[in-house]
Amino acid sequence: xxxxxxxxxxxxxxxxxxxxxxxxxxxxxxxxxxTLADVVPPPTLPSFIGQSRIVTxxxxxxxxxxxxxxxxxxxxxxxxxxxxxxxxxxxxxxxxVNLAGTQALFEAIRLNGMRHKWVPRVxxxxxxxxxxxxxPDVIPDDFHLTPQTSYGVQKAIGELLLQDYSRxxxxxxxxxxxxxxxxxxGRPNAAASGFFSGIIREPLVGQEAILPVSDETxxxxxxxxxxxxxLRRAAALDTSLLAGDPNLSMPALSITVGEQxxxxxxxxxxxxxxxxxxxxxAEIEKIVLGWARGFDPKRAIALGFTSETSYxxxxxxxIEDELGGEIRL
Amino acid sequence: xxxxxxxxxxxxxxxxxxxxxxxxxxxxxxxxxxTLADVVPPPTLPSFIGQSRIVTxxxxxxxxxxxxxxxxxxxxxxxxxxxxxxxxxxxxxxxxVNLAGTQALFEAIRLNGMRHKWVPRVxxxxxxxxxxxxxPDVIPDDFHLTPQTSYGVQKAIGELLLQDYSRxxxxxxxxxxxxxxxxxxGRPNAAASGFFSGIIREPLVGQEAILPVSDETxxxxxxxxxxxxxLRRAAALDTSLLAGDPNLSMPALSITVGEQxxxxxxxxxxxxxxxxxxxxxAEIEKIVLGWARGFDPKRAIALGFTSETSYxxxxxxxIEDELGGEIRL
Numbered sequence: 001x002x003x004x005x006x007x008x009x010x011x012x013x014x015x016x017x018x019x020x021x022x023x024x025x026x027x028x029x030x031x032x033x034x035t036l037a038d039v040v041p042p043p044t045l046p047s048f049i050g051q052s053r054i055v056t057x058x059x060x061x062x063x064x065x066x067x068x069x070x071x072x073x074x075x076x077x078x079x080x081x082x083x084x085x086x087x088x089x090x091x092x093x094x095x096x097v098n099l100a101g102t103q104a105l106f107e108a109i110r111l112n113g114m115r116h117k118w119v120p121r122v123x124x125x126x127x128x129x130x131x132x133x134x135x136p137d138v139i140p141d142d143f144h145l146t147p148q149t150s151y152g153v154q155k156a157i158g159e160l161l162l163q164d165y166s167r168x169x170x171x172x173x174x175x176x177x178x179x180x181x182x183x184x185x186g187r188p189n190a191a192a193s194g195f196f197s198g199i200i201r202e203p204l205v206g207q208e209a210i211l212p213v214s215d216e217t218x219x220x221x222x223x224x225x226x227x228x229x230x231l232r233r234a235a236a237l238d239t240s241l242l243a244g245d246p247n248l249s250m251p252a253l254s255i256t257v258g259e260q261x262x263x264x265x266x267x268x269x270x271x272x273x274x275x276x277x278x279x280x281x282a283e284i285e286k287i288v289l290g291w292a293r294g295f296d297p298k299r300a301i302a303l304g305f306t307s308e309t310s311y312x313x314x315x316x317x318x319i320e321d322e323l324g325g326e327i328r329l
Numbered sequence: 330x331x332x333x334x335x336x337x338x339x340x341x342x343x344x345x346x347x348x349x350x351x352x353x354x355x356x357x358x359x360x361x362x363x364t365l366a367d368v369v370p371p372p373t374l375p376s377f378i379g380q381s382r383i384v385t386x387x388x389x390x391x392x393x394x395x396x397x398x399x400x401x402x403x404x405x406x407x408x409x410x411x412x413x414x415x416x417x418x419x420x421x422x423x424x425x426v427n428l429a430g431t432q433a434l435f436e437a438i439r440l441n442g443m444r445h446k447w448v449p450r451v452x453x454x455x456x457x458x459x460x461x462x463x464x465p466d467v468i469p470d471d472f473h474l475t476p477q478t479s480y481g482v483q484k485a486i487g488e489l490l491l492q493d494y495s496r497x498x499x500x501x502x503x504x505x506x507x508x509x510x511x512x513x514x515g516r517p518n519a520a521a522s523g524f525f526s527g528i529i530r531e532p533l534v535g536q537e538a539i540l541p542v543s544d545e546t547x548x549x550x551x552x553x554x555x556x557x558x559x560l561r562r563a564a565a566l567d568t569s570l571l572a573g574d575p576n577l578s579m580p581a582l583s584i585t586v587g588e589q590x591x592x593x594x595x596x597x598x599x600x601x602x603x604x605x606x607x608x609x610x611a612e613i614e615k616i617v618l619g620w621a622r623g624f625d626p627k628r629a630i631a632l633g634f635t636s637e638t639s640y641x642x643x644x645x646x647x648i649e650d651e652l653g654g655e656i657r658l
Contacts, residue, residue: 091497133573133574142473143473144471144472144473144474145473145474145489146492146573146574147489147492147493148496148573150493150497153489153490153492153493156489157486157489157490160474160476160482160485160486160489161482161486163475163476163482164476164479164482167477168420168479244462244477245462245475
């Protein structure tokens, strides 16, 4: 089985590829070949025993995209994207990568597929940012999409294209609306959502973390481990069960910042919690108020997608996966 | 005031342009200049006293589009589209005109607007085809879009782009989801929805009409006169009232074919009704079952959009506007 990953150098891409090294099969089929694409070189795979190829370039470049799909991979994970903040600041870049890039990939699959009767599985990374504006505390599966950012609009358009190309039989698509990832590994970043990870990640290694919003702030989040589980399950799923609507909200935890901190205290003690410094930031508070607080992802749950059931588990998974099992306080 | 109409040679385009000849103002501003664009030459305007210019060409051709927006019209009606049946049969043509064409227009406005601080009103003709799949008898304003045709997907993407470009201030957009038009003037056509007009239009001139569905078939329809009214009102509306969601379902009549026929009998007598021949067509019946049956367009009504309140009125408007006031039975 040949797997293509676009955006393979990103956090989710790297973790997905690492998972292929550990568990090199999808739906009981061995993964024998990997193609990893991104604008910067994706990491190599020392432990992967099959063939792997790295392609560096612009996802919206028709020549590069045709080259990527020419070997007709069995499963395509389309993760390449400009993130929310950047797509909002740089309108042209956001549309170039997130919309033109997705269109270029889908068209290359369609044109190649028609010539060779090739219908790959396409797993599209969408986002909870497709929701915006007024929404309830718990968003149902059939809630309307009114994104309030360019990134959300671009992801929503990708969902519509995914649905139409799948309905027409050009590929076998499934869209996964990824929740906010917490605890996101790596260094602190400037994203407005960064603190949802920072307030856990930094204290666990003895560093101070800034909390810019109130403890009552509620958000929808899941671990990187669950996110990788969603994508792998999407690759293996019987898509006839999607009943013509391939885009799914995922299970996650609807919890407050205060509940995150309480879990940190249970897992790592009061010393960790004391490293969180409250520095209210009205601008970040306002942005976060526009984000979804919870979902009722009935369809995804019925299809067997699962997430952690407590945030304590999420923190423990972070300690296992990123800190070698050790709290470094 | 300078008005640009794309798709000016289509039925709605022609009627809109005729309305400018009769009522050459928008929001009390005189219309002094018209640019009419389409793939075939739009009709000339003998009675329009201002300047008018006709442009023939492909709406997705960047050069043509830049030429169209270069004089910076005050209001742009974007009606150009490949219709539903054709977009379904010819995937590439549908995406070329309905998606790439819309993107090309919006980008040309953005680029020209940034250079010249020009923010025109853009009235985008969307469609009830953005709804599909399972929906209630009466669709509320916040119902989710799950189009089941390529045309519906393309129109839904246009709505998302309209919203994002408007939110970013690149233009001042408003999207009007046009209901099915009945009575559509002109000759019978092969569209699956053709009979909603044919069963009225043909009998009124003494010709037989085929009815392929049952009398209980319910649908959402309005007159060409109302459709033109919607577009003109959209051009004049205070868009700050749209509260960030520029796409609106329109008022219309939710009536059955049997109710259409009863109205025909009231307006034109039993002789007209006898010209309707029932020839059930399971395929057309199936297509029509997938279409919206009714809406609760609260937002549009609050914003002053109006439609006929009885189908008798719709038939009388057709007789006035298309038959010179005379039933030709």
